[in-house]
Amino acid sequence: MKLTYEGKTKDVYELQDGLFLLKFKDDVTGENGVFDPGANTVGLTIDGAGRAGLSLTTFFYEKLNAAGIPTHFVSSSINDATMTVKPATVFGNGLEVICRFRAVGSFLKRFGAYVKEGxxxxxxxxxxxxxxDRLDPPISQDALEMLHILTEGEYxxxxxxxQEIAQFVKAELAKKGLELYDIKLEFGRDSQTNELILIDEISGGNMRAYKDGHCIEPLELEKLMMATIK
Known part of the structure; x- marks a missing residue:
């Protein structure tokens, strides 16, 4: 297999059959040693975070695929911390789509004059x-279409x-007594059908989940979610 991309939390390899392999790392985003799913730098390394993230990602992707929601997920190997996915093209140089249920993180920093924490x-x-380099700036629907990053109607x-996927994840977390505050998702176009599909991961590394008023770290979230499943 051929290494095609080295990311902060995953490396991407192209397989001979045209599929791709994502290798999950133990690095998570954050600043000054503190986990933050909204950060654009690696903040710390947590032993086992890669397999934990993949385990939770597999759990959600299998349920989403079964529900008929289009994703790039094909299969995974938890022991190897790898996930096999369908090829997809990203929008522009890549977009992140955040769904927020409570005011925390960067949303609170930007709009704190109008909202209270939580x-x-x-x-x-x-x-x-x-x-x-530009700290992942927000972009409007008009700008996305004007700059030809999204076609008309794709937004x-x-x-x-x-919203559908975020509500799905929120409902699954609620079954474990957890509350989803926000989640960061990524999408692309299926390289064969051009259909808009969910890509990347769905794990503790790209969401904020709270229990009894406390933010749950990625490894702990995986343990809580998977405890009765394993």
Missing amino acids: QTLDSFVEVTIKDD AVLKTMT
């Missing part, structure tokens, strides 16, 4: 451009899918 939000969706599909 204030309820109505499945608020915002899109940011993946650009480390509506993106928003609907984001």
Whole structure:
């Protein structure tokens, strides 16, 4: 297999059959040694975080595939911390789509004059451009279409899918007494059908989940979610 991309939390390899292999790392995003799913730098390394993230990702992707939601997921190997996926093209140089249920993180920093910490939000969706040098700036629907990053109409599909998937994840967490505050998702176009599909991971590394008012770390989230399943 051929290494095609080295990421912060995953490396990507192209397989001979045209599929791709994602190798999950133990690195998580954050700043100054503190976990933050919204950060654009690696903040710390947690032993076992890669396998934990893949385990939870597999759990969600298998359920989403069964529900008929289009994703790039094919299979995974938890022991090897690898996931096999269908090829997809990203929008521009990559977008991150955040669905927010409560005001925390960067949303609170930007709009703190108008909201209180933890204030309820109505499945608020915002899109940011993946650009480390510019600190992943937010971008509007008009700009996405004007800059030809999304075609006309794709934003509506993106928003609907984001809210649907986020509500799905939120409901699964609620079964374990957890509350989803926000989640960061990524999408692309299926390289064969051009259909908009969910890509990347769905794990503790790209969401904020709380229990009894405390934010749950990625490894602990995986343990809580998978405890009665394993």
